[in-house]
Amino acid sequence: GEINLTDLKMQIYEEIVYENSSTNMFTLSNATAEEAMDLLKDQNIVCVVTIPPTFSEAVESLINTTVRGTLTSAIGEGAIPPEIGAQLPDSGKVTAQVLIQGDQSYMTFGAVQSMVIGIMNAYVEGVKSEAIVDIAGDIPGIPTSSAMEYIEVETENIAGTGDSSIFDYFAPGIMVFGLLLGVIAVAESMAKMVEDHTLSRLKISMMNSFDLLFGSLLSWTLFAGFQVLILFAVAVALGFNWAGGSTSLILGLLVGCVVGIACISLGMLIAAFAKNTEQASSLGTLVSIPMSFVIGVFISFPPGLFTKVIAVLPWRQGLLSLHEVLTYGSTLEEVAPNITALVIETAILFAAGVIAFSRFRLKAE
Known part of the structure; x- marks a missing residue:
């Protein structure tokens, strides 16, 4: 069956704890966009992270592209026989943009924003590494293209304050x-x-x-x-x-x-x-x-x-x-x-x- 990678990603954030501690680093709340903005304005939450519906498909595209690029890097894409190339996963074209919204006047937002982006990047790189190890661990030539072309992270001020200082x-x-x-x-x-x-x-x-x-x-x-x-x-x-x-x-x-x-x-x-x-x-x-x-x-x-x-x-x-x-x-x-x-x-x-x-x-x- 299909795996909801969005839920898996949220589970990763929920399970992260501070070093040498059992205290969770993040407390997550699921809310609609309007509810999230109200919570943010009242400073009941630090930031709003919006993960698009295409996130799971974008991760799948990332895995397929990584696997295909790794397997073909040694001899070149054009040198692979058509019958073998047809069995390789197609390079995906689906992308996803994760949006982080917050209040710049909130001191904690800067730190949380950096941690969220860092964990997101580590997650994407981990997906790439795991795909390479599982499919072609002994084949050299890991692609050098950036994984963030599939999973991008953008930071914005909350709605209506884009031009604010x-x-x-x-x-x-x-x-x-x-x-x-x-x-x-x-x-x-x-x-x-x-x-x-x-x-x-x-x-x-x-x-x-x-x-x-x-x-x-x-x-x-x-x-x-x-x-x-x-x-x-x-x-x-x-x-x-x-x-x-x-x-x-x-x-x-x-x-x-x-x-x-x-x-x-x-x-x-x-x-x-x-x-x-x-x-x-x-x-x-x-x-x-x-x-x-x-x-x-x-x-x-x-x-x-x-x-x-x-x-x-x-x-x-x-x-x-x-x-x-x-x-x-x-x-x-x-x-x-x-x-x-x-x-x-x-x-x-x-x-x-x-x-x-x-x-x-x-x-x-």
């Missing part, structure tokens, strides 16, 4: 990093209101804590909105090419504003526990800078428990949303789960900030 992948993260720096300014400003006794004077007025905090939220949200516009303008000036047109731009700006509200809420929470302006500034720096690394602004983390844990942070959801909208050109429906999580997590953080600041800074003396 590395900066296009990092620009959304840089925007989130810029917004996170606003945590320091908010914490300092709120702490200064306490230090200058502004809140003490407000306590004897008709203004309640909600009026103060909601008013502060509005002003800082406007500031965050302008900050998003400035960050985006600078990114475009530096060569950022976003995908999806004006719709993606508007959606990206709205996501940026929600991320800004999350930063304001965090600054408010820090100010609630800071004793003075200097301490608020230090705590803001201590929290916001490491946070940018934790959520993956500068370093992409491989799928696993850690990525699931940091998914509860609104800045992580904001970063994923900006990546999908601006880098991949995703629609609102496609990015809705991330945006929903971002809004819910931001609302919880804002409520925590309001409660903490009201309790520790606005309670009656």
Whole structure:
């Protein structure tokens, strides 16, 4: 019967382990093209490897050509009698192109891409060697033609980012990093209101804590909105090419504003526990800078428990949303789960900030 060489090839990847270890090097998932792209955008997988339907036939062509070339290399193709030549396998003409797709901003992709290509090349060379040993192990004259004329491997950026640069992948993260720096300014400003006794004077007025905090939220949200516009303008000036047109731009700006509200809420929470302006500034720096690394602004983390844990942070959801909208050109429906999580997590953080600041800074003396 026929052997499905595609399944055999996948079995090889599944069984590969690290040296001196029983840990598998790859974890494979079968999915449709659309499902694979969604997994890739959410960084649940490192890369997408598409093996065409002609792969088994291409390997068969490779074997036949290798065997025929080996047997005829010693005396020449034209010197073989027709009756003998008819019994030799015909040189195949079927080829296959294996496609590897991934995100260039994902640090692991470069390493995995190289390993996948290396294993593919080793597999092809192994097929050639085994065919030669089985059919004509004692006959000299192994063909020198490249096996990759039958099995080719091509690497591509994910759909819609073929003309993208590395900066296009990092620009959304840089925007989130810029917004996170606003945590320091908010914490300092709120702490200064306490230090200058502004809140003490407000306590004897008709203004309640909600009026103060909601008013502060509005002003800082406007500031965050302008900050998003400035960050985006600078990114475009530096060569950022976003995908999806004006719709993606508007959606990206709205996501940026929600991320800004999350930063304001965090600054408010820090100010609630800071004793003075200097301490608020230090705590803001201590929290916001490491946070940018934790959520993956500068370093992409491989799928696993850690990525699931940091998914509860609104800045992580904001970063994923900006990546999908601006880098991949995703629609609102496609990015809705991330945006929903971002809004819910931001609302919880804002409520925590309001409660903490009201309790520790606005309670009656």
